[in-house]
Amino acid sequence: MYQHHFPAVYNNKQRHFFDNASTTQYCTTAIETTSMLDNLPRSNITRGIYKEAEIISEYYEQARQTIAKLIGAKAHEIIFCRGTTEALNISARCLTENLKKNQAVLITDAEHHSNFLPWIELCKQKNLQLYRLPVDTNGAIDLSQLTNFEDKNIAILSITHCSNVTGVISDISLIKKWCIRNNIILVVDGAQMIQHDIPNVSNLDADVYCFSGHKVFASSGIGVLYAKEKLLEKWQPIMWGGGMVLDMPMLNSSELDNSWLKIPQKFEAGTPPYQQAIILSHTLKWLASLDQQALHKHHQSLLKKTNTLLQKYSFIDIIHHSNLPRHPIFAFNIHHLHPHDAAHLFNELGFCLRAGHHCAKPLMKSLHIHACLRISLSCYNTLEELDLFEDALKTIYQHSQKFLTC
Ligand SMILES: Cc1ncc(COP(=O)(O)O)c(C=O)c1O
Numbered sequence: 001m002y003q004h005h006f007p008a009v010y011n012n013k014q015r016h017f018f019d020n021a022s023t024t025q026y027c028t029t030a031i032e033t034t035s036m037l038d039n040l041p042r043s044n045i046t047r048g049i050y051k052e053a054e055i056i057s058e059y060y061e062q063a064r065q066t067i068a069k070l071i072g073a074k075a076h077e078i079i080f081c082r083g084t085t086e087a088l089n090i091s092a093r094c095l096t097e098n099l100k101k102n103q104a105v106l107i108t109d110a111e112h113h114s115n116f117l118p119w120i121e122l123c124k125q126k127n128l129q130l131y132r133l134p135v136d137t138n139g140a141i142d143l144s145q146l147t148n149f150e151d152k153n154i155a156i157l158s159i160t161h162c163s164n165v166t167g168v169i170s171d172i173s174l175i176k177k178w179c180i181r182n183n184i185i186l187v188v189d190g191a192q193m194i195q196h197d198i199p200n201v202s203n204l205d206a207d208v209y210c211f212s213g214h215k216v217f218a219s220s221g222i223g224v225l226y227a228k229e230k231l232l233e234k235w236q237p238i239m240w241g242g243g244m245v246l247d248m249p250m251l252n253s254s255e256l257d258n259s260w261l262k263i264p265q266k267f268e269a270g271t272p273p274y275q276q277a278i279i280l281s282h283t284l285k286w287l288a289s290l291d292q293q294a295l296h297k298h299h300q301s302l303l304k305k306t307n308t309l310l311q312k313y314s315f316i317d318i319i320h321h322s323n324l325p326r327h328p329i330f331a332f333n334i335h336h337l338h339p340h341d342a343a344h345l346f347n348e349l350g351f352c353l354r355a356g357h358h359c360a361k362p363l364m365k366s367l368h369i370h371a372c373l374r375i376s377l378s379c380y381n382t383l384e385e386l387d388l389f390e391d392a393l394k395t396i397y398q399h400s401q402k403f404l405t406c
Contacts, residue, residue, distance in 0.1 A: 001298060001379075001382070002290075002295075002298070002379040002380045003380045003382070005027045005028050005029075005286075005380070006025045006026070006027055006028070006217070006380045007026070007028065007031065008025045008026060009025055009380045014350055015350050015351075015352065016350055016351045016352065016381075016385045016388065016389065017352045017378075017380075017381075018351055018352055018353050018375045018376065018377060018381065018385075018389070019352045019353060019354045019374075019376060020195065020215075020376045020377060020378035020381075021164045021192055021215075021329050021354070021358075021374065021376030022354055022376070023214045023215060023220070024195055024214065024215055024216060024217045024378055025217065025378075025380065026217060026218070026219075027217040027218075027283060027286060027287075029217075029282050029283050029285075029286035030217055030218045030219065030279050030282070030283045033278060033279045033282040033283070034219070034275070034279055037059075037275045037278060037279070040052075040055070040056065043055075043056050044056075044271055045057045045060045045271070045272070045274045046060075046243060047242075047243070056274065059274075059278050060272070060274045060277060060278060061075070062278075062281070063274075063277045063278045063280065063281035063282075064078045064080070064264070064277070064281075066281040066282075066284070066285055067224060067280065067281050067284060070198055070284050070285065070288050071198060071199055071200060071201050071209070071224075071226060072199075072200035072201050072202035072203060073201050073202070073226050074229060075264075076229065076232075076262070076263045076264050077226055077227060077228065077229055077232065077263070077264070078224055078225075078226055078264060079224070079225040079226075079227070079232070079263075079264045079267045079268065080222065080223070080224065080225075080264075080268060080272050080273065080274075080277045081222075081223050081224070081225050081267075082221055082222070082223055082273070083212035083213070083214070083220070083221070083222065083223035084114055084189060084190070084191040084210045084211055084212045084215075084223050085114040085212075085223075086223060086225075087210035087211075087223050087224065087225035088114050088115050088118055088158070088187070088189060088210050089118045090225055090238060090267070091158075091187050091208045091210065091225065091227065092118035092119055092122050092158070092187075093118070093122060093238050094231075094235035094236065094238065095155075095156050095185060095187070095208075095231075095235075096119075096122045096123070096126050096128060096156070097235070097236065099126065099128055099155055099156075101126075101127050101128070102153055103128060103129075103153050103154075103155040104128060104129035104130065104131055104152050104153050104154050104155065105119050105123055105128060105129070105130050105131070105154070105155065105156045105157075105158065106130075106131045106132070106133060106149055106152070106154045106156070106157045106158075106184075107119050107130065107131075107132055107133070107157075107158050107159070108132060108133040108134075108135070108141045108159055108160070109132050109133065109134050109135045109141075109362045109363055109365075109366045110135050110139065110140070110141045110160060110163050110165070110166070110168075110360065110362075110363050111158070111159070111160055111189070111360070111362065111363075112160065112164050112189065112191065112358075112359050112360055113359040113360070113361070114189070114191070114359070115158055115159075115160060115189045116362065119158060129152070129153075131149055131152055131154065132362070133145055133146065133149070133159075134366065135363060135366050135367075138166075138320050138321060138322055139163075139165065139166045139168075139319055139320045139331075139363060139366070139367050140163075140166060140168045140320065140322060140324055141159070141160075141163075141168070141170060143170075143171065143174060143175065146175075146178050150182055154182065154184050155184060155185065156184065156185045156187060157175070157179055157184050157185070157186055157187070158187035158188075158189065159175060159186075159187070159188060159189065160188075160189040160191075160192065161188050161189060161190045161192065161193040161199065161209075162190075162192035162193045162196070162326075162327055162329075163192065163329070163360075163363075164191070164192050164329065164358055164359070164360060164376075165319065165320075165329070165331045165358050165360050165363055165372075165374065166319065166320035166326065166329065166331060167192075167303075167320075167326040167327045167328060167329030167330065167376070168320065168322070168324050168325070168326045169193070169324070169325045169326055169327065170188075171325075172186075172188060172204045172206065173204070176204065176205050176206070185207045185208070185231070186205075186206050186207050186208070187206070187207065187208040187209075187210075188204065188206040188208065188209045188210070189210055190209050190210055190211040191210070191211055191212055191215055192215070192327065192329070193211070193327075194211040194212075194215055194216040195215055195216045195217065195287075195378060195379075196299055196327045197296070197327075198284060198287065198288055199211075201226050206226075207227065207228050207231060208225070208226065208227045208228075208231070209224075209226040209227075210223065210224065210225055210226070211223060211224055213276060213279070213280040213283070216280075216283060216284065216287065217283050217287070218276070218279050218280040218283040218284075219273075219275075219276040219279050219280070220276075221273050221276050222273045222276030222277055222279070222280050224280075225267075229263070232263040232264070232266075232267070233263060235267075237260060237266050237267055237269065238267075239267075239269040239270070240269050241269035241270040242269065242270055242271070243261075243265060243268060243269060243270065243271075243272075244260060244261050244265050244266055244267070244268060244269045245259050245260060245261060246259050246260065246261050247259045295379060298379060299327060299328055299377075299379065301383060302328040302377045302381055302383070302386070303326065303327070303328040303377075305383055305386050306328060306330055306375060306377065306386060307330070309386060309389070309390050309393075310330060310332055313393070313394075313397070315334060315335040315336075315397050316332050316333070316334055316335070316393075317332060317333045317335070318330065318331075318332045319331035319332055319333075319367060319369070319372055328375075328376065328377040328381075329374065329375070329376040329377075330374065330375045330376075331358070331372045331373065331374045332372060332373055332374075332375075333369070333372050333373060334373070334393075334396070334397060334400065335397075336400055336401075337396070337397075337400040338371075339355035339356065339371045339372055339373045340355050340356070340371070341400075342355065342373055342396060342400075343355035343373060345396045345399065345400075346373075346392060346396065349392040349395065349396070350388075350392070351389060351392055353373055353374065353375060354373070354374045354376070355371060355372070355373050355374070356371050357370070357371055358372075358374055375389075
């Protein structure tokens with residue numbers, strides 16, 4: 001249904017890409033935009049007073065406006081950066097800058113390392129308390145425990161919108177209400193949400209929202225850091241260089257603070273990944289132009305079929321069972337087979353599956369496992385591929401049984 005938009009998918013029908021939480025295939029719009037830009041005369045953005053520079057600068061600012069409109073933000077609230085990891089690092093650094101020693105940060109045990117490590121490091125450097133909201137026995141973030149943190153002087157809550165291991169979608173509206181009641185800034189890691197459902201940051205009322213281009217059919221090396229204007233205005237840049245300063249106060253560093261350009265330029269020192277930003281904006285525009293209801297229905301049918309399929313076999317341990325809203329991401333283990341061996345065998349049979357801790361070691365620890373297999377499906381995956389996957393699964397299990405008995 002969607003495969004014809006993805007040349008690497010329809011030209012490789014013998015391979016089945018089931019690792020879309022890790023990265024996604026390029027869509028035709030991304031490929032065509034790349035080619036269009038490669039054929040333009042090259043010029044840096046904003047620096048030149050000539051036609052070529054003006055054209056590319058216009059494309060770049062248009063990209064910002066397009067993305068802002070699609071996610072319900074203002075254009076100057078969009079900071080282009082390398083990806084979710086960089087966006088989370090910038091936010092963590094800026095948000096913790098002025099916290100007092102008695103203030104704390106709350107994250108959850110379901111976070112990707114990218115939403116764990118920056119907070120651990122900065123809380124250590126600044127002597128701040130870091131708390132973790134636990135997951136339930138099923139691996140879902142346990143929102144019922146939020147009340148236990150109300151007397152902890154939490155200033156920031158940073159949480160994933162969708163888990164990269166269980167696919168469970170966090171109830172941001174409930175979380176935001178709790179944040180408002182407790183005067184807490186809400187940072188949302190949207191890395192796993194973006195390909196399934198383009199967020200509307202105004203409706204979510206997230207203070208900060210981050211995502212990556214490569215997880216939504218566009219290039220790597222580009223990401224979006226959205227933050228509310230009032231935050232960006234207050235934050236100090238954490239990178240310094242060309243294109244972000246109004247005046248150069250030579251050696252008098254005390255004048256520097258008043259010299260930054262306005263947002264968003266203040267946060268985009270140096271030559272930004274402008275081509276990738278343009279590719280991302282065209283890709284998101286294309287994605288938003290699809291029938292969103294049909295897209296959602298397709299994701300849900302992939303989800304339902306995978307769930308039924310995995311539950312059929314007693315030799316499979318599914319990591320997360322629930323009726324919580326989720327995207328088609330499944331973690332599981334096959335009895336008596338190490339996930340790395342299983343992923344290797346799946347590869348032999350044409351399937352790209354991820355195995356390991358999925359950069360979510362705290363979650364693995366909570367679930368008392370070291371590693372697991374993961375299927376993460378995207379719009380170009382089909383129900384027929386899941387039938388083939390079931391055959392491969394049975395073959396692999398039979399193979400592993402032979403290995404056990406010899
Ligand atoms: C939930 C989540 N957050 C953050 C990241 C980091 O994204 P990136 O590597 O694009 O910076 C990932 C990547 O898999 C992720 O799944």
